[in-house]
Amino acid sequence: MGVGGGEASTVTQADGAGAPPEGDYSYEERTVRPYAMTGGRTRPSGDVLPIEALVSALRQPTAQQTVEKRRILELSGSQYVSIAELSAHVHLPVGVVRVIVGDLVDEGSARVHSTATQNPTHDPATTLSVLESVLNGISAL
Amino acid sequence: MAFPRSDVATPPTGTEAAPTTVKIVVAGGFAVGKTTFIGSISDIEPLSTEAAMTEHSVGVDDAGGQTDRKTSTTVAMDFGRIALPGNLWLYLFGTPGQDRFLFMWDDLVRGAIGAVVLVDTDRLDQSFPAVDYFEARQIPFVVAVNCFDGVARHQLDDVRDALAVPEAVPMVYTDARSRAATKQTLVMLVQHAMRRLGG
Numbered sequence: 001m002g003v004g005g006g007e008a009s010t011v012t013q014a015d016g017a018g019a020p021p022e023g024d025y026s027y028e029e030r031t032v033r034p035y036a037m038t039g040g041r042t043r044p045s046g047d048v049l050p051i052e053a054l055v056s057a058l059r060q061p062t063a064q065q066t067v068e069k070r071r072i073l074e075l076s077g078s079q080y081v082s083i084a085e086l087s088a089h090v091h092l093p094v095g096v097v098r099v100i101v102g103d104l105v106d107e108g109s110a111r112v113h114s115t116a117t118q119n120p121t122h123d124p125a126t127t128l129s130v131l132e133s134v135l136n137g138i139s140a141l
Numbered sequence: 142m143a144f145p146r147s148d149v150a151t152p153p154t155g156t157e158a159a160p161t162t163v164k165i166v167v168a169g170g171f172a173v174g175k176t177t178f179i180g181s182i183s184d185i186e187p188l189s190t191e192a193a194m195t196e197h198s199v200g201v202d203d204a205g206g207q208t209d210r211k212t213s214t215t216v217a218m219d220f221g222r223i224a225l226p227g228n229l230w231l232y233l234f235g236t237p238g239q240d241r242f243l244f245m246w247d248d249l250v251r252g253a254i255g256a257v258v259l260v261d262t263d264r265l266d267q268s269f270p271a272v273d274y275f276e277a278r279q280i281p282f283v284v285a286v287n288c289f290d291g292v293a294r295h296q297l298d299d300v301r302d303a304l305a306v307p308e309a310v311p312m313v314y315t316d317a318r319s320r321a322a323t324k325q326t327l328v329m330l331v332q333h334a335m336r337r338l339g340g
Contacts, residue, residue: 137225
């Protein structure tokens with residue numbers, strides 16, 4: 001869905017939305033704008049991505065992509081980065097990051113890794129073994 | 142950074158598989174020490190993100206008269222991350238405990254191991270919504286009384302009574318500034334979650 005160049009050009013022209021937030025940028029001024037980057041969508045096309053889901057870039061950013069997409073691909077190009085971390089680093093709400101990451105996945109530019117609870121083999125035994133690992137890990141800190 | 146081919150990015154960590162991520166929610170009232178708690182054990186400096194941006198009615202606190210103004214509201218949420226053996230990443234998400242932020246919790250708690258309700262005994266009322274929420278949804282949680290001065294000023298039983306927390310819910314004194322105390326609180330939560338699973 002929504003991979004066409006039309007979408008990309010609309011987004012880049014959204015009132016300088018790609019400009020990095022300035023220091024004295026009042027938050028109120030910015031509160032409506034971010035969804036302009038998502039064409040008004042508040043949900044990605046598929047399931048809602050967990051906030052702790054990790055993203056990794058599959059391709060390098062291209063000049064045709066929006067600033068937001070490029071930033072996300074840069075950040076996730078050399079390390080796994082969660083939706084939450086992307087939100088913090090790109091200064092966009094989690095909901096907006098979800099939509100953009102969803103588009104990147106649809107384009108084949110990035111992939112999202114499933115979390116412990118999204119595991120296809122999700123059953124009590126699996127969950128218990130994950131919890132056991134977490135418990136042992138924390139205890140050993 | 143060097144890439145082997147111009148159009149293909151290097152996979153994040155070579156052939157290493159992506160870490161498995163898990164999360165724990167840290168809920169509590171304003172300035173109860175959630176971010177301190179998270180920061181005491183996180184591998185990274187706690188980061189701040191906006192969890193939601195919704196147009197809805199928000200009563201303006203203590204402003205008198207100016208209520209139910211339609212407005213966009215943002216909720217800052219602090220979080221940290223701990224890398225654990227076995228390629229596990231544990232995320233800790235701090236979330237405001239007041240009633241008016243409950244709308245964002247459903248998203249946050251989905252798939253969470255459980256929650257720590259951080260309590261300031263001077264402002265117990267700020268903990269009611271979180272306790273009610275996790276109880277109603279059967280999400281494993283522990284109540285951690287933050288001892289600001291390192292001195293326990295209230296008996297845990299008194300706090301349990303005041304918050305109407307069932308016996309089955311573990312309660313503990315903690316010190317949000319102390320890595321050891323935070324660690325102990327998290328251990329207690331994970332053990333509680335395992336018991337709930339029948340482990």
